Amino acid sequence: MTAPPPHHARSAAPPPGCPAHAHTGAPAGTPAGPHADPYAAPYADDADDADSGPVRFYGPAAEADPMGLYEELRTRHGPVAPVLLDGDVPAWLVLGYRENLEVMRAPNRFSRDSRIWRDWREGRVSEDSPLLPMVSWRPDCISADGEEHQRLRTPVTESLERFDRRGVRRHTHRVANQLIDAFCADGGAELLVQYAQHVPMLVLTHLLGLPESEGPRLVAASSDLMTGTEQAGRANEYILGTLRDLVARKRADPGPDLASWLAAHPAGFTDEEVRHHLRLVLVAANATTINLIANTLQVVLTDRRFRASLAGVRMTVADAVEQVLWNEPPLTACPGGWAVDDTELGGQHIRAGDMVLLGLAAGNVDSSVRPDPAAPVRGNRSHLAFSSGPHMCPGQDIGRAITDAAVDCLLVRLPDVRLAVGESQLTWHSSIWARHLAALPVVYAPRRPEPDPALAPPTRIAPPPEAADEAAAEGTDEDTAGEDTAEGTPLRPAGGPVPVAAGPGEPSWWQLTTRWFFGR
Secondary structure, eight states: OOOOOSSOOOOOOOOTTOGGGTTTSSOTTOBSSSOTTTTTSBOOSSHHHHHTSOEEOSSHHHHHOHHHHHHHHHHHHOSEEEEEETTTEEEEEEOSHHHHHHHHTOTTTEESOGGGOHHHHTTOSOTTOTTHHHHSOOSSGGGOOHHHHHHHHHHHHHHHHTBOHHHHHHHHHHHHHHHHHTTGGGTEEEHIIIIITTHHHHHHHHHHTOOGGGHHHHHHHHHHHHHTOTTHHHHHHHHHHHHHHHHHHHHHSOOSSHHHHHHHSTTOOOHHHHHHHHHHHHHHHHHHHHHHHHHHHHHHHHOHHHHHHHHTTSSOHHHHHHHHHHHSOSOSOEEEEEESSSEEETTEEEOTTOEEEEOHHHHHTOTTTOSOTTSOOTTOOOOSTTOOGGGOOTTHHHHHHHHHHHHHHHHHHOTTOEESSOGGGOOEEEOSSOEEESOOEEEOOOOOOOOOGGGSOOOOSOOOHHHHHHHHHTOOGGGGTTOOOTTOOOOOBTTSOOOOOOOTTSOOHHHHHHHHHTTO
């Protein structure tokens, strides 16, 4: 199973959202899918018969109100519902909280190896399907189970743990300040395009060891990949090509970065394994952190309870992030595996080789565990946003640190920031995998930019490990909120060298981003 060619014509299918295919997305009498149970049951004009069939989980009709669709499916089918993905590919969407955990924690029943996907093996998935860049088998830990999964995951986890969380926060503040300097004098900005979409990728370029200049195009490619557009295949190839070059450079000239650490790990990764794990970190971390930053900013700007609590120091930005992870997780759904054998899940008969999707957003609002969605969830991290079980996200603390620092920095620099439009005027884009804001326009009192930290004298030597340990013991991560970071470059592995900052005359990443975005 490989990534789809970029220019092939997609398989014929009725137009999404067509009135002739309302409710189920297929005309009366059309088979719901290729399988005898439950997909072979034909749609009928009778409403009861139609309600028993799968619903299209893609297209304008499904994407207009995904949370409403989840509840409709939950009412009709219970905690597990049959759905149709792009190209009318059948799958099971897990809506129940406990059922999601059951799939996440049972790799012996639901394998992450998509090569057992029956619809693919039997030719019912087109070669150019936009699903393939997200679900195809790859030589990474997300596609493996058991001992192989442990062999592949351990180097990733150990390498990510080498980054100092305080350093990640400090670098995020530095990046955030540079981006804010680009628009703070304007009195208004569109925070999604000018801020949230760029903070994570800049931090990730440092983490992975990529040049800062790669950031803008990787932002665009990652977006195309996650939205499942016809450009997904080409975006996937661009990302893999960029990472192929990176691995070759780091084999020859290693540094204090994720690419070098994975390449040198005792597990003995091949170049292909290093490249695909870098892709996994880059794509997943960038997309989810963009959404998490944007959604947290949206809540802080629109929910009076959050704004009042933050102003009264009764709720931290970190508390706001956790609330968002419950209510608006960065990924609303993701591949959960393929049934190893015929099995039962949530009262449904799942056949061997069936695709199962984790409904992360749907599970988070399951009334069996959260009867009152409006109730505060402060301190409760039992949401499904980062999955659970052996495939739980290993970089979730880094994602939280980037988000906390980005939101905090914006509020410190622009304390009077507010929406430029009414809350009801905000619009959203949805796909099978995620729901995210289309734009987040704001206004504030114009302010003068602060000096660009990139033009400060470079820091060439890291403090000795003893000094670093003493500094870490003097305060928590929150102590660095809003601090000036010009004196050092973060993302420092404990006891390791500090990367040299950009010197005078070299454009910073935000300047390169601005030039690329506006064609200058």
